Amino acid sequence: MNANIPDAALTPAMRQYLQIKHENSDSIIFFRMGDFYEIFFDDALLVSKALGLTLTARDREKKIPMCGVPFHAGLAYAARLVKDGHKVAICEQTTPAGGKGIVERVVTRVITPGTALEDEILSGDQKSNNYIAAITGGRKQFAFAYMDVSTGEFRITELSTTELLEDEIKRLQPRELVTDGTIAVGPDALSTVKKISAISKFDFELDTAAERLGRHFGAASLDGFGLGEMPEGVRAGGALLHYIKQTHKSELSHVTKCAPYFTADYLMLDSSTRRNLEITESLRPGAKDATLLDLLDRTKTSMGGRLLKSWLLYPLKDITAINARLDAIAELMLDRRSIYSIHLLLEGVYDLERLTSKVSAGIASPKDIIALKETLIKCPAIKDALKPFTASILKQIAGGIDCCAEAIDLIEKALAEPPPPSIRDGGVIKAGYNAALDELRDIGYGGKDWIARLEAGERKRTGINSLKVAYNRVFGYYIEITRANLLNVPQEYVRKQTLANAERFVTPALKDWEEKILSAEEKSKALESALFSTVLTALAGFSARMQATAQSLAALDAITSLTAVSHNFAYVRPIVDASSALVIEGGRHPVVEANLRGAGAMGFVSNSLALDSTLNQIIVLTGPNMAGKSTYLRQNALIVLMAQIGCFVPAEKAVIGAVDRIFTRVGASDDLSKGQSTFMVEMTETANILNNATPKSLVILDEIGRGTSTYDGLSIAWAVVEYLHDSAPVRARTLFATHYHELTDLALTKERVKNYNMAVTEKTGKVTFLRKVVHGGSSRSYGIQVARLAGLPSQVIERAKELLKNLESGELNEAGMPAITSRGAATNALESAKPLTAEDPLRKRLRAVDVNGLTPVQALMELNKLKELLGE
Ligand SMILES: Nc1ncnc2c1ncn2[C@@H]1O[C@H](COP(=O)(O)OP(=O)(O)O)[C@@H](O)[C@H]1O
Numbered sequence: 001m002n003a004n005i006p007d008a009a010l011t012p013a014m015r016q017y018l019q020i021k022h023e024n025s026d027s028i029i030f031f032r033m034g035d036f037y038e039i040f041f042d043d044a045l046l047v048s049k050a051l052g053l054t055l056t057a058r059d060r061e062k063k064i065p066m067c068g069v070p071f072h073a074g075l076a077y078a079a080r081l082v083k084d085g086h087k088v089a090i091c092e093q094t095t096p097a098g099g100k101g102i103v104e105r106v107v108t109r110v111i112t113p114g115t116a117l118e119d120e121i122l123s124g125d126q127k128s129n130n131y132i133a134a135i136t137g138g139r140k141q142f143a144f145a146y147m148d149v150s151t152g153e154f155r156i157t158e159l160s161t162t163e164l165l166e167d168e169i170k171r172l173q174p175r176e177l178v179t180d181g182t183i184a185v186g187p188d189a190l191s192t193v194k195k196i197s198a199i200s201k202f203d204f205e206l207d208t209a210a211e212r213l214g215r216h217f218g219a220a221s222l223d224g225f226g227l228g229e230m231p232e233g234v235r236a237g238g239a240l241l242h243y244i245k246q247t248h249k250s251e252l253s254h255v256t257k258c259a260p261y262f263t264a265d266y267l268m269l270d271s272s273t274r275r276n277l278e279i280t281e282s283l284r285p286g287a288k289d290a291t292l293l294d295l296l297d298r299t300k301t302s303m304g305g306r307l308l309k310s311w312l313l314y315p316l317k318d319i320t321a322i323n324a325r326l327d328a329i330a331e332l333m334l335d336r337r338s339i340y341s342i343h344l345l346l347e348g349v350y351d352l353e354r355l356t357s358k359v360s361a362g363i364a365s366p367k368d369i370i371a372l373k374e375t376l377i378k379c380p381a382i383k384d385a386l387k388p389f390t391a392s393i394l395k396q397i398a399g400g401i402d403c404c405a406e407a408i409d410l411i412e413k414a415l416a417e418p419p420p421p422s423i424r425d426g427g428v429i430k431a432g433y434n435a436a437l438d439e440l441r442d443i444g445y446g447g448k449d450w451i452a453r454l455e456a457g458e459r460k461r462t463g464i465n466s467l468k469v470a471y472n473r474v475f476g477y478y479i480e481i482t483r484a485n486l487l488n489v490p491q492e493y494v495r496k497q498t499l500a501n502a503e504r505f506v507t508p509a510l511k512d513w514e515e516k517i518l519s520a521e522e523k524s525k526a527l528e529s530a531l532f533s534t535v536l537t538a539l540a541g542f543s544a545r546m547q548a549t550a551q552s553l554a555a556l557d558a559i560t561s562l563t564a565v566s567h568n569f570a571y572v573r574p575i576v577d578a579s580s581a582l583v584i585e586g587g588r589h590p591v592v593e594a595n596l597r598g599a600g601a602m603g604f605v606s607n608s609l610a611l612d613s614t615l616n617q618i619i620v621l622t623g624p625n626m627a628g629k630s631t632y633l634r635q636n637a638l639i640v641l642m643a644q645i646g647c648f649v650p651a652e653k654a655v656i657g658a659v660d661r662i663f664t665r666v667g668a669s670d671d672l673s674k675g676q677s678t679f680m681v682e683m684t685e686t687a688n689i690l691n692n693a694t695p696k697s698l699v700i701l702d703e704i705g706r707g708t709s710t711y712d713g714l715s716i717a718w719a720v721v722e723y724l725h726d727s728a729p730v731r732a733r734t735l736f737a738t739h740y741h742e743l744t745d746l747a748l749t750k751e752r753v754k755n756y757n758m759a760v761t762e763k764t765g766k767v768t769f770l771r772k773v774v775h776g777g778s779s780r781s782y783g784i785q786v787a788r789l790a791g792l793p794s795q796v797i798e799r800a801k802e803l804l805k806n807l808e809s810g811e812l813n814e815a816g817m818p819a820i821t822s823r824g825a826a827t828n829a830l831e832s833a834k835p836l837t838a839e840d841p842l843r844k845r846l847r848a849v850d851v852n853g854l855t856p857v858q859a860l861m862e863l864n865k866l867k868e869l870l871g872e
């Protein structure tokens with residue numbers, strides 16, 4: 001604050017401002033003065049720049065910079081600041097201006113990136129949640145509590161390491177993080193966090209936090225929520241709830257429960273696996289239709305979209321729960337007409353989850369209430385459409401949908417349709433709902449009638465046909481007479497204003513009526529707003545029922561979305577069990593397949609997989625670059641993931657022994673943002689896999705060791721496979737793709753390692769990819785052929801062949817080469833260069849020549865023979 005102004009020189013309002021700024025020092029203060037929010041000092045400098053507002057000064061000496069925004073647009077301006085990561089404290093006048101003493105002002109709401117409820121701030125991706133999270137940590141446990149204020153979702157978990165904590169942050173991507181300033185998380189966990197709000201340690205104290213949670217939920221003990229044994233969780237949750245209440249200055253009555261959760265209940269995917277498999281975010285930012293979510297999300301409502309996304313972020317492990325979703329999809333699949341009619345009905349459903357929150361918070365607009373009603377009106381038909389189904393989830397959904405008929409009734413009786421955009425404009429309440437309001441409106445309308453009659457009467461009396469009665473904000477109602485007719489103006493007219501062509505007058509009678517009309521209008525608007533508030537309060541009484549309905553509709557939307565995709569792409573129901581099998585017949589990559597659809601080319605080639613922990617634990621997949629190895633690896637991981645969210649899968653048949661974690665080490669993407677080399681990232685991820693994989697895990701290793709020199713890379717890759725195979729507690733099912741064909745030798749000594757390769761055909765030095773996975777190892781890399789396909793100049797290709805020849809023969813002949821190098825690389829070298837091996841007829845003949853016993857002519861003839869042998 002650059003307020004180097006002596007206190008005595010400040011006006012009382014500025015002193016009040018400084019006090020409020022002091023109490024909210026980390027927020028920009030929107031200080032209400034009449035029809036504007038004014039912003040002062042450093043805030044004004046920041047805001048004028050950020051929003052492009054004119055900077056003025058409050059005082060004559062120009063020591064107090066100032067800018068302002070009209071009050072009715074305040075939220076829109078605040079939203080832009082909040083999206084940039086600022087907090088805005090809205091400070092309103094609470095006593096009318098013009099009375100005795102200074103106008104009182106209080107902060108009525110602090111808007112922050114993570115606590116928004118308003119569309120203006122949430123706008124953007126409605127199918128994503130807007131989370132705020134609190135983190136805390138003791139010596140052994142960390143806790144993570146998060147809330148979406150716009151939906152009322154509030155959950156708490158405890159985690160044993162900072163890595164797991166960081167992973168949870170990355171998974172939910174909160175906009176704002178609340179801490180006590182003591183635990184540090186890595187910068188990449190904070191990439192989506194717009195604001196870190198450090199609050200007092202006191203708010204994180206166990207007693208304080210437990211007491212606040214208990215009071216909010218009206219529960220004497222937190223055991224009922226399952227929080228009894230989660231002290232760290234309670235600390236984080238209590239602090240979070242308190243912080244949000246402080247910003248909202250409200251009771252958050254729509255937050256009705258707090259559910260603990262445990263990451264171990266879900267199929268774990270660390271953040272690099274989520275990224276590598278492109279589950280909710282594409283590896284290439286901005287790419288369209290690149291993620292599994294893009295493919296699976298056919299939801300019709302934002303709340304359904306949000307739920308589906310959370311299913312993808314938290315796939316299940318519990319076989320019963322997975323099968324419950326599969327049962328529902330299976331049943332819906334049989335009745336396509338029902339899916340269609342449910343989809344149609346859902347199209348008319350609005351975001352009931354957020355609407356309910358807005359009603360509870362008292363900030364719903366008339367338009368929101370009409371949307372709420374239109375949604376509730378759809379409910380009976382949706383319940384009807386679900387009647388024929390018997391799957392437990394579908395029955396549960398039908399049971400959870402509550403039409404809240406009394407709420408519909410109230411809205412229909414009270415609110416006018418279509419709704420005006422804002423309550424300020426009036427016209428919100430329906431005629432006939434409230435007698436006092438009807439009367440005030442009659443006066444208003446009657447007054448306008450009277451004005452029309454007055455105009456007609458005065459025209460007749462004065463004989464001035466152009467006489468006009470009109471209204472403006474400065475003079476109110478007036479009579480306007482053109483200059484040419486001024487002679488005929490009656491005595492009692494009082495002149496108010498002179499224009500170029502006309503003069504404006506008022507009369508006492510006109511002013512009397514004006515008073516009546518305007519005060520009736522004002523009173524009726526005030527009454528409307530009071531009535532609207534009571535409607536909101538009455539509707540808030542339904543919030544628990546509406547929330548349950550919202551959750552059911554969201555689940556229905558998500559399930560029908562999965563059904564629609566399953567049907568559209570002919571997916572099958574997977575068998576999900578507790579075995580260690582991973583048997584997939586005719587599997588496809590769901591996203592690549594969808595994108596190839598209609599492309600006219602050969603389409604997607606399906607491939608099978610047979611993996612288990614007893615005989616076929618590790619598959620080493622070889623094949624040249626571009627053959628389809630990475631696609632195959634990912635498709636199998638995605639099929640497992642899809643099965644475990646309870647969706648049908650792109651295959652002809654699939655048996656999935658439920659997986660506890662999917663690990664991936666895919667591609668050689670440089671992670672420059674982390675400032676680590678490719679190789680370091682690769683090794684860190686590999687270490688994570690080896691340290692954490694279990695017999696229930698699925699491990700996907702794609703070209704590990706690529707980030708370093710060939711022999712280093714090969715050796716590391718080799719040792720990693722050995723470890724996964726031999727280290728008894730691990731034995732994770734593993735898919736290992738490599739273009740080091742040397743790794744196929746592993747299968748010679750490791751019984752559960754099986755070799756497969758991507759089939760290619762080669763004709764006259766040109767390779768064709770068949771995209772088919774076949775038994776056995778490939779013995780060659782085809783690197784140069786692939787380089788030719790890529791269009792490298794033929795000169796380069798030829799030179800590369802030459803070099804390759806030298807290198808490969810070198811590998812064979814030189815002593816001290818690692819035993820793992822190829823069994824026959826040289827014999828398989830390029831067809832254009834017949835290698836000079838011991839068996840070569842040319843060599844044989846050459847060796848047999850007795851140089852001393854030849855005449856010159858014989859020597860010439862022999863030379864000719866040798867050239868013939870060479871094929872020239
Ligand atoms: N089964 C398949 N059917 C059709 N196209 C495929 C198939 N597998 C891979 N492709 C396509 O082949 C290209 C290379 O695949 P990729 O998996 O990256 O190969 P690799 O990892 O062996 O270098 C990709 O463009 C991919 O879309």
Ligand SMILES: [Mg+2]
Nearest residue numbers: 629630631702
């Ligand atoms: Mg690859």
